[in-house]
Amino acid sequence: xxxxxxxxxxxxxxxxxSAPALRAPGRVARYLATKGxxxxxxxxxxxxxxFPFLWMLSTSLKTDEELPAARVLPxxxxxxxxxxxxxxxxxxxxxxxxxxxxxxxxxxxxxxAADQRLRDLQHNGAGQxxxxxxxxxxxxxxxxxxxxxxxxxxxxxxxxxxxxxxxxLAEFSRLLSADSDRMIRDALLETLGRLExxxxxIRSLSAEIFTEGQHTDRHRFAGRWSVESGPGKxxxxxxxxxxxxxxxxxxxxxxxxxxxxxxxxxxxxxxHKLTVALKADDSWHHIDATLDxxxxxxxxxxxxxxxxxxxxxxxxxxxxxxxxxxxxxxxxPLRAAGARQDGKPVAQATLxxxxxxxxxxxxxxxxxxxxxxxxxxxxxFWKYVANSVLLVALTMIGALFSASWVAYAFAxxxxxxxxxxxxxxxxxxxxxxxxxxxxxxMIWKTxxxxxxxHPMWVPAWFGGAxxxxxMTQHMKTIPKELEEAAKLDGLNHVQxxxxxxxxQVKPTLAAIAIMTFMGAxxxxxxxxxxxxxxxxxxxxxxxxxxxxxxxxxxxMIMAGNMLMTLPVIVIFFLCQRYFIQGMTMTGMKG
Numbered sequence: 001x002x003x004x005x006x007x008x009x010x011x012x013x014x015x016x017x018s019a020p021a022l023r024a025p026g027r028v029a030r031y032l033a034t035k036g037x038x039x040x041x042x043x044x045x046x047x048x049x050x051f052p053f054l055w056m057l058s059t060s061l062k063t064d065e066e067l068p069a070a071r072v073l074p075x076x077x078x079x080x081x082x083x084x085x086x087x088x089x090x091x092x093x094x095x096x097x098x099x100x101x102x103x104x105x106x107x108x109x110x111x112x113a114a115d116q117r118l119r120d121l122q123h124n125g126a127g128q129x130x131x132x133x134x135x136x137x138x139x140x141x142x143x144x145x146x147x148x149x150x151x152x153x154x155x156x157x158x159x160x161x162x163x164x165x166x167x168x169l170a171e172f173s174r175l176l177s178a179d180s181d182r183m184i185r186d187a188l189l190e191t192l193g194r195l196e197x198x199x200x201x202i203r204s205l206s207a208e209i210f211t212e213g214q215h216t217d218r219h220r221f222a223g224r225w226s227v228e229s230g231p232g233k234x235x236x237x238x239x240x241x242x243x244x245x246x247x248x249x250x251x252x253x254x255x256x257x258x259x260x261x262x263x264x265x266x267x268x269x270x271x272h273k274l275t276v277a278l279k280a281d282d283s284w285h286h287i288d289a290t291l292d293x294x295x296x297x298x299x300x301x302x303x304x305x306x307x308x309x310x311x312x313x314x315x316x317x318x319x320x321x322x323x324x325x326x327x328x329x330x331x332x333p334l335r336a337a338g339a340r341q342d343g344k345p346v347a348q349a350t351l352x353x354x355x356x357x358x359x360x361x362x363x364x365x366x367x368x369x370x371x372x373x374x375x376x377x378x379x380x381f382w383k384y385v386a387n388s389v390l391l392v393a394l395t396m397i398g399a400l401f402s403a404s405w406v407a408y409a410f411a412x413x414x415x416x417x418x419x420x421x422x423x424x425x426x427x428x429x430x431x432x433x434x435x436x437x438x439x440x441x442m443i444w445k446t447x448x449x450x451x452x453x454h455p456m457w458v459p460a461w462f463g464g465a466x467x468x469x470x471m472t473q474h475m476k477t478i479p480k481e482l483e484e485a486a487k488l489d490g491l492n493h494v495q496x497x498x499x500x501x502x503x504q505v506k507p508t509l510a511a512i513a514i515m516t517f518m519g520a521x522x523x524x525x526x527x528x529x530x531x532x533x534x535x536x537x538x539x540x541x542x543x544x545x546x547x548x549x550x551x552x553x554x555x556m557i558m559a560g561n562m563l564m565t566l567p568v569i570v571i572f573f574l575c576q577r578y579f580i581q582g583m584t585m586t587g588m589k590g
Contacts (some may be wrong), residue, residue, distance in 0.1 A: 053565070060371050060559040063308050067554065077363040080283035081248030082134040084194040087282065087309065089143040092150035097158040109165060110153065110172055114145035117176060121184055134244070135192065143191035148183065152176060193309060195243040196279035197225060197234075200258060200351070202266065203273040205320075210263040213239065213277065223260030228352065230254030240279070247285075247357040258351040268294040273331065274316045276353065282309040284363035286356050289316055291334065293349040298334035305358075305366045326534055329377040371559035375546070378556065381563075383535060384542035388521060391456055391538055395520040396513055398460035399467055403512055404505065406463045407471030408497045412483060422472075429465045433525075441529060451533055456526045460516070467512050474508045475501060510578035518568055539564050 059067070061074040069090065094103040118141045152175045160168050176183065199213025200223060212223045225234055225241050232245035232254035245254050274291065286303040304314050315331040322331070358366060375381065409415070410422055444455040478501065486496045502509070527541040537545065543560045 053569075056558050056561055056565070059555060060562045061368055062371075062555050063367075064553060064555050065308055065310075074367070077282075077284040077360070077367055079247075079358070079360045079363065080193070080281075080285070082246045083244060083281050083283060084135055084192050084242070085281075085283075086135060086139045086143055087191050087193045089146040089150075089191055092146055092153055095153050095156070095158065095161065098161040102161060106161070106165065106168060107149070109169060110149045111145050113169060113172060114148040114152075114176065115141055117148075117180075118144055118184065118187070134246070140188065140191060144184075144187040147187045147191050148176065151183070151187075190309070193281040193283065194279065195245075195281040195283070195306065195355075196237060197241040197243065197256070198239075198277040198279060198311065200260070201273075201275040201277070202263065202271070203275070204266050204270045205272045206270065208263075208266065210266070212260065223258055226257050226259075228255040228257040230355070232256075232355070243355070245355065251357050253357070254355040256353040256355065258353070260349055260351070262293065262347050262349050268296045271318055272320065274351070276314045276316070276351075277311065278314070279311050280306040280308055282306065283358070284366050285358045286366065287314065288354045288356070289314070289332070290337065290352045290354070291316065291349065292352075295339055297337045297339060299337040301333040301335050304332060305370055307367070307370055326380045326383070328379065371556050372563065374556045375560040375563060379542050379546050379560075380535075381539075381542070384537055384539040387453070387536060388538040388540070391453055391523075392517055392520040394453075394457035395460045396516045398457060399464060399512055399516040400509055402461055402463035403467035403471045404502060404509065405497065406468050407475055408493075408501055410468070411472045411475035412496075412501070413493070425465050426469060429469075437529070444530065449530075451531055451536070453531075453536060455530045456520070456523060456538075460520075467515075470512065471505060471508055474505050478504050507578055510575060514571065514575050514578070517571060521564075521568060 055072075058073055066075060092107065094100060098106075152172055155175055156168070156171050160171055197213075199211060201212075202210045204210075227233055230245070230252050231247065231250040232243055234256075235242045235244055243254070243256065271293070276289075283306050285306050287306065288303050289300040291298045298316075298318060300316060316334050317331040318334045322329075323333075410418060410425075440455070440459075444450060449455055449458075482500050482504070483496060486500045491499065522540060523538070524540045524544070527538050528544075531537060531541065534542075534545065543557070543564060546560055547557050
């Protein structure tokens with residue numbers, strides 16, 4: 001700023017106000033050079049350690065159809081107003097061995113070839129049975145073409161990718177024509193979201209099975225589907241019924257009614273399961289049900305989400321012997337809802353499926369809670385949680401008592417061989433758990449404690465070397481004057497330990513409690529070795545059983561892992577101040 005400008009009215013004020021702004025970039029640069037890189041390293045390290053947890057959270061919100069996709073975050077659903085509808089298909093993945101630039105050059109040619117093939121078939125009348133008034137033929141062709149290119153490109157010879165365009169198109173056309181009818185049909189069907197009713201099956205308590213609909217291989221019975229109310233209609237599609245609805249005009253549920261004659265000799269009291277097989281449309285609308293049979297009227301206690309684009313079965317089941325077992329509760333429970341009102345004879349029954357629209361918010365809620373609910377129902381979750389809580393409580397009490405009691409003897413009492421005993425105690429920390437695993441198993445089995453929780457919590461009452469060492473070091477820093485004052489007041493050693501020592505070592509006790517909780521809650525090897533009764537499993541072993549029973553359903557397994565990990569994270573963040581204080585505490589200074 002020049003002297004002339006400063007001499008002007010308000011010039012000095014302007015110079016004073018602009019000086020901090022001019023110095024601000026310099027301060028930021030100095031901060032980034034001195035301390036900013038440290039913060040960047042800390043944030044990056046935190047991100048690295050948080051990535052597995054965030055990946056597990058993201059996977060728990062996906063469906064198994066999303067797992068093969070490359071995207072990290074789950075796809076959140078939106079409100080679907082009409083069905084059938086065209087399902088969006090992502091751009092085909094680049095084949096291995098092909099550069100990105102080459103793929104961007106070849107992909108439009110392959111899409112045009114597939115689109116032309118679909119256009120020719122549509123012109124000849126093929127593919128029309130899968131269309132409806134709500135389906136845009138051009139959009140359907142576009143999605144089907146992407147689906148075809150993704151399937152066929154993965155089968156092509158890799159050596160063709162870097163060559164001329166003509167051999168690539170020739171090979172693509174050859175593979176497309178090899179099984180044209182089946183492949184085109186699959187492309188049109190896979191890219192068309194639709195809800196279809198396939199079959200109804202009744203299973204009695206005497207193991208009799210009666211089926212009506214597709215793939216009938218048991219005793220048959222007669223029934224009839226109809227739309228009782230709501231903005232929907234039924235269209236015959238082969239042996240199935242396609243449900244077409246329009247929630248864009250009217251947000252009322254569509255009630256699908258199924259009247260059927262009960263197979264001979266089967267009474268309402270004999271009903272074990274009623275299964276409805278359907279083809280879901282991935283709309284995330286939800287279905288509830290009622291069943292009228294004889295003098296009984298049942299209604300479903302839990303809703304079902306139309307979550308994926310594939311066939312599924314909804315199993316409705318009244319209360320029965322299955323409710324007393326620990327098997328996976330994959331069925332929808334039915335509860336009594338009063339007496340039947342229509343006055344029909346016992347031999348006639350009515351099933352109503354109530355299809356309710358889901359807004360975008362409700363559909364997202366359904367996707368978030370679906371895998372977690374399935375995790376709760378696939379195993380006796382609360383029984384496992386109760387076993388884990390009991391195990392954690394007994395282990396924590398034992399660890400706190402033994403560590404503080406033994407450490408008091410090492411830190412404050414004088415007795416022959418104390419130093420040697422302390423060295424021997426510390427030397428046990430050098431022994432890996434694999435060395436003592438078999439001898440420990442033989443001891444507990446000899447005591448008759450195999451298939452009990454005792455081997456997991458009783459050892460904590462005999463002390464852990466690390467916890468005793470930690471507590472001993474803390475107790476050694478406590479001034480002796482406090483102990484001498486306690487003796488003058490007439491306290492014995494037990495009273496001194498309880499009234500004087502324990503209040504002084506609360507931070508260390510908190511640190512031991514947190515570490516014991518995390519260890520006991522996550523303990524897996526011990527229950528795996530000592531337990532064979534499923535009713536005694538803690539949550540860690542129970543979730544492993546979920547993996548064995550459910551196979552490769554990783555979305556549900558990740559939801560179960562999230563439910564198990566969440567208490568540990570909450571406890572640590574709530575108690576981290578006490579944990580850090582206990583690990584760094586040096587005691588009172590004399």
